[in-house]
Amino acid sequence: MSDENEMITGIEVPIYLKYNFTAGAAPARFLSQLKEGKLTGQSRSDPGAPVYVPPRGSCPATGQPTDTEVEVADKATVQSFTIVHIPIPGNPIEPPFVVANLVADGANISFIHLMSECDNEQVHIGQRVQAVWRPEEEWDYSMDNIKYFKPIDEPDVPVEHIGKLPVTGLEA
Amino acid sequence: MKEIAIVGYQQSDAVSDAGAQNEVELIIPVLSRIFEQVGITNAQDVDFVCSGSCDYLQGAAFAFVLGVDALGAVPPIKESHVEMDAAWALYESVLKIRMGHADSALVYGFGKSSPGELPIVLSQQLDPYYLAPQWVDTISLAAMQARMMLDRGLITERDMAEVVARSRRNALDNPHAQLKGDVTADDILAEETYLSPLRRSDCCPISDGASAMVICTVEKAKAWGKPYAVISGIDHIIESHNPGMRDLTDSVSTRKAAENAGMGKGKVDVAELYAPFSHQELILSRALGLGDDTNINPSGGVLAGNLMMASGLSRIGEVFNRIVAGDAERGVAHTTSGPCLQHNLVAVLDKGEVA
Amino acid sequence: MSQPEILNQAFELGFTYTRSTGPVVGRFLTELKKRNIVGIKASDGRVIVPPMEYDPDTAEELSEFVEVGQEGEIISFAWVKHPREAHPSERPFAWAMIKLDGADVPMVHWVASDSEELVSTGARVKATWSDDTKGYITDIACFELV
Numbered sequence: 001m002s003d004e005n006e007m008i009t010g011i012e013v014p015i016y017l018k019y020n021f022t023a024g025a026a027p028a029r030f031l032s033q034l035k036e037g038k039l040t041g042q043s044r045s046d047p048g049a050p051v052y053v054p055p056r057g058s059c060p061a062t063g064q065p066t067d068t069e070v071e072v073a074d075k076a077t078v079q080s081f082t083i084v085h086i087p088i089p090g091n092p093i094e095p096p097f098v099v100a101n102l103v104a105d106g107a108n109i110s111f112i113h114l115m116s117e118c119d120n121e122q123v124h125i126g127q128r129v130q131a132v133w134r135p136e137e138e139w140d141y142s143m144d145n146i147k148y149f150k151p152i153d154e155p156d157v158p159v160e161h162i163g164k165l166p167v168t169g170l171e172a
Numbered sequence: 173m174k175e176i177a178i179v180g181y182q183q184s185d186a187v188s189d190a191g192a193q194n195e196v197e198l199i200i201p202v203l204s205r206i207f208e209q210v211g212i213t214n215a216q217d218v219d220f221v222c223s224g225s226c227d228y229l230q231g232a233a234f235a236f237v238l239g240v241d242a243l244g245a246v247p248p249i250k251e252s253h254v255e256m257d258a259a260w261a262l263y264e265s266v267l268k269i270r271m272g273h274a275d276s277a278l279v280y281g282f283g284k285s286s287p288g289e290l291p292i293v294l295s296q297q298l299d300p301y302y303l304a305p306q307w308v309d310t311i312s313l314a315a316m317q318a319r320m321m322l323d324r325g326l327i328t329e330r331d332m333a334e335v336v337a338r339s340r341r342n343a344l345d346n347p348h349a350q351l352k353g354d355v356t357a358d359d360i361l362a363e364e365t366y367l368s369p370l371r372r373s374d375c376c377p378i379s380d381g382a383s384a385m386v387i388c389t390v391e392k393a394k395a396w397g398k399p400y401a402v403i404s405g406i407d408h409i410i411e412s413h414n415p416g417m418r419d420l421t422d423s424v425s426t427r428k429a430a431e432n433a434g435m436g437k438g439k440v441d442v443a444e445l446y447a448p449f450s451h452q453e454l455i456l457s458r459a460l461g462l463g464d465d466t467n468i469n470p471s472g473g474v475l476a477g478n479l480m481m482a483s484g485l486s487r488i489g490e491v492f493n494r495i496v497a498g499d500a501e502r503g504v505a506h507t508t509s510g511p512c513l514q515h516n517l518v519a520v521l522d523k524g525e526v527a
Numbered sequence: 528m529s530q531p532e533i534l535n536q537a538f539e540l541g542f543t544y545t546r547s548t549g550p551v552v553g554r555f556l557t558e559l560k561k562r563n564i565v566g567i568k569a570s571d572g573r574v575i576v577p578p579m580e581y582d583p584d585t586a587e588e589l590s591e592f593v594e595v596g597q598e599g600e601i602i603s604f605a606w607v608k609h610p611r612e613a614h615p616s617e618r619p620f621a622w623a624m625i626k627l628d629g630a631d632v633p634m635v636h637w638v639a640s641d642s643e644e645l646v647s648t649g650a651r652v653k654a655t656w657s658d659d660t661k662g663y664i665t666d667i668a669c670f671e672l673v
Contacts, residue, residue, distance in 0.1 A: 008548055008556045009553050010546060010547050011301070011546055011662065011663060012544070014542075014544075015296055015541060015542055016540070016541030017228075017231060017293055017539065017541065018289065018537070018539050018612075019231035019538055020535055021537075022189075022535050023535075024197045025192045025193060025194075026197065029531040031534055032532050056194065056238060056241060057196045057200070060241040060246070063203065063215065065197075141534055192533050300544075300546060301552045302577045302634070305663065306615060306636070306637070307614060308622055309613075316603040316622060316624055323648050365608070366608070367607060367608065368608070412583040414583065414632070416575075416633040416634055416635070417579075417583050
C-alpha cells in the first residue's frame with residue numbers, strides 16, 4: 001500500500017450513531033422491581049395465562065398486553081445451555097464459561113444468564129440452580145444484579161416439567 | 173385480476189417522544205382498535221401480515237421482530253416485513269392477494285424516531301462511498317432542492333409558507349396531528365430561517381407512533397359487511413441514488429407511478445401527499461397535475477406529524493377514511509422514501525359499492 | 528400493576544465497515560489520494576463526477592474516465608446555521624451541489640464561508656485538499672469561494 005499509484009480496492013467506513021434508549025413500560029416495571037431485588041414476571045390478566053420473565057409488554061401467543069405482575073422465585077431450572085470457549089469481543093468474562101437458558105420457578109419462559117460455581121462438564125438440562133446476587137448496595141436496573149446462577153442440591157426436573165413449575169418449585 | 177378493498181385503518185397520535193413505550197407497546201393499541209373495526213380477534217383471522225419499520229431509527233437490531241409479539245402469532249402465521257414505510261408492506265400484501273396466495277392481509281407500520289438524531293441517521297441511507305461518509309443530512313439535501321425551485325422562479329417562499337399554513341389549519345380537524353394551529357403564511361414568513369432557505373415550519377416534525385390497515389378481496393369485504401374503498405391502482409418507481417443525476421425540481425417517478433396506477437382515468441376529489449418539506453408538496457401536486465378541484469392533504473399531511481415508516485400507509489388510510497365517510501368518491505395517496513423524493517408510490521382509491 | 532419509572536440509557540451503536548470499492552469508485556479514490564478529480568463519461572457523453580459504475584438511464588457499464596477541474600460553480604446550496612456533531616465543520620457552513628469545470632453533473636460537498644451572504648448560486652469555488660490524503664471522499668477537505 002506504500003505505492004501511491006496502487007489502486008485502492010477497499011475503504012474503511014466508520015458508522016457510529018448516538019441514541020438515547022427508553023425502556024418500554026413493561027420492561028421498566030420489571031427493571032424497577034429488579035432494583036429492589038425482586039424478579040417479577042408479567043402475564044395476561046386471565047387466570048392460568050403464561051408468565052414471562054423478562055416481560056416485553058405483550059403475550060406473544062395472543063398479542064394482548066401483560067398487565068398482571070407475579071413475583072417469581074430466584075430458583076430456576078436449566079432448560080438449555082452452552083459452554084463458551086471463544087473469547088467474545090467486549091465481554092470481560094474469560095472462557096470457558098457457561099451460558100444457560102433458565103426458567104425461574106413460577107415463570108413459563110426462559111431467560112439467558114451465566115452459570116458459575118459449577119463443574120462445566122457436569123451442567124445438564126433439568127439441573128436446579130439459584131441466583132447469586134450482588135451486594136444490595138450495588139443493585140441497579142439490571143439483570144446484572146444477579147452475578148450468576150449456581151447449582152443447588154435439589155433433584156433434577158424432568159424435561160416435560162421444565163417451564164411449568166409453580167413459584168414454590170418442584171413438589172417433593 | 174382480483175379487486176382489492178381497504179376495510180380498516182387506524183393510527184396512533186403522532187407524538188414527539190413516545191417515552192416509555194417500546195415497539196410492541198406502540199403497536200398493540202392500534203392493532204386492538206383495527207381488530208375491533210374489522211370485527212376480528214387477531215392476526216389469526218387474516219391470511220397474511222406484513223409490516224414496515226426501520227431498526228436504525230431506534231438503533232435496536234431486529235426491533236421489528238418484537239412487533240410480531242403484538243399479533244397473536246400462535247399457531248404460526250404467514251408474516252413478512254419490509255425495512256421501508258408500511259405503504260410498501262401494503263404493496264407486498266396487494267401482490268400476495270393478486271397472486272391468489274391470500275384473501276386478506278393486515279399491514280402495519282411503526283417508528284420510534286425520537287431515540288436517535290433522525291436527519292443524521294437518514295444520512296446513512298445515502299451512497300456509502302461519496303455521500304454517507306460526509307454525513308450529509310436529509311434536511312440539508314431538501315434545502316438545496318428548495319433553493320433550486322426558488323432560484324428558477326418555480327416557487328416563492330410565500331408559496332411554501334401557504335403550504336405550511338394550510339397544513340396547520342387542516343390539522344385542527346385531525347385528532348392525531350402533532351402540529352396544528354390557526355396560522356397564516358405571514359406568521360410563517362416572519363420566522364427566521366433554520367437551514368436556509370428552509371424555515372423550521374417548512375420541515376416535518378420528528379414523531380413516534382404507528383398505523384395499521386386491513387385489506388382483502390372485495391368478495392371478503394362484502395362477506396364481512398364492512399364499508400370499504402377499492403385500491404384501483406398502485407405502483408412505485410425509484411430514481412437514481414445520485415441527486416446530481418436527477419431533476420430535483422420535478423418528480424418524474426411520481427408522475428409515472430400515477431400514470432401506471434391509472435390516476436388519470438377520473439376526477440381526483442382528495443389527495444394525500446407525503447411531502448416532508450413544504451416545497452415538496454408543490455413539486456408533487458404539479459407532477460400529479462392536481463388542480464383546485466382536488467382537496468390536498470386535508471389531514472394536514474406529514475408537516476403535521478411524520479411517523480417514519482408509518483406515515484406513508486397513513487396517507488392511504490386518510491384517503492380511505494374520506495371515501496368511506498362519503499366526503500370523496502375517488503382519491504390518490506402518495507408515499508415517498510429516500511432523499512428529495514427519490515422513491516415514490518402512488519395508490520388510487522375508489523368508492524366501493526354500498527354494502 | 529406497579530408504576531414504572533422512565534428509564535433512559537444513552538448509547539452509541541457503531542461499526543467500522545470495510546467496503547470494496549470496485550474499479551470505478553477505487554479509481555476515483557486513488558486519484559483523490561493524488562489530488563486529482565476524475566469523472567466518467569455517461570452513455571450520452573455527459574461527464575459524471577464522482578464517477579458512477581453504470582449509466583442510470585441506459586444501465587450501460589461505464590469505463591471512460593475524464594480528469595476534471597478542481598474549480599467549479601455552485602448549482603444550489605443549503606446554509607447550515609447550526610452544524611450537527613457529525614457534520615464536517617463546527618462553524619456554520621454550506622452544503623452545496625457543485626458542478627466542476629469539465630463536469631456535466633453536480634457533486635455534493637461542503638463550502639467553507641464566513642457568512643451566508645458570501646455564498647450564492649453561481650458562485651465559483653475551488654477544492655481544498657486535506658493535509659493527508661488517503662483515498663477517501665473527505666480528501667477534499669472542503670471547497671472555498673474563489
